[in-house]
Amino acid sequence: MYEHVKDKLAMFDLDGTLYDTRKVNFMAYQAALKGFGFSLDMDFFYKKCNGRHYKVFLPVIMGDSKDIDEVNRIKKELYPKYLSDALVNLPLFTIIKKLKEQYYTAVVTTASRKNCEDILKYFGHTELFDLIISGDDTKNKKPDPEGYIKCMDYFKIDPQDAIIFEDSPTGIEAAIKSKASVFTVIGYS
Incomplete structure (x- = not known):
């Protein structure tokens, strides 16, 4: 053929x-960050984080934490849970x-x-x-x-x-x- x-x-x-996917990413990152003692504001996420690589914006939230890659890994696992948004x-x-x-x-x-x-x-x-x-x-x-x-x-x-x-x-x-x-x-x- x-x-x-x-x-x-x-x-x-x-x-x-x-x-x-703003809300999907926000909800997944918010849940992942909560497990490490950090909070995430929706307005801040939409304006300063969304569409950027996690290695750019997570240090702004978490400082020089060694857990940045782990937060992103957990976010990826949580992501499907919020796809209805x-x-x-x-x-x-x-x-x-x-x-x-x-x-x-x-x-x-x-x-x-x-x-x-x-x-x-x-x-x-x-x-x-x-x-x-x-x-x-x-x-x-x-x-x-x-x-x-x-x-x-x-x-x-x-x-x-x-x-x-x-x-x-x-x-x-x-x-x-x-x-x-x-x-x-x-x-x-």
Whole structure:
């Protein structure tokens, strides 16, 4: 059987683009931090932590604690418990289903592979994506374009044949640096 080889690529950020996971991440981090004697304010998390790598924001909350990696590990385990609080960007998923006919589709996220796979599976979206590049797969996190470049290299697609959907300033900066076309996603709840 002939398999059509695609010559275009669409890449999607996870948190804030495909799903509004602010409350999911907040609840999981809040529960994980509580076990170590730290509290977490929702407003602070939304403004200062959400969308950033845990090694950037947990030291602000926990200081130089040796338990930062353990808090993140526990957060990843708790994450599925709160997935019912996530909101799906339904219009974007409608676009993805149409794009799949001519584009490879990929998730490129700073989130862990586990949490990315958890949410895709929870909402039945796993099969919509040909590849996942997670925070576990890159040395440099957004705003570095490494994840996007790695994805384009995987499919052997040049930036002029790639599009990226992003929501955060950090992600948009990474997308622009990759030289692909960038679509900004702004609130959809």
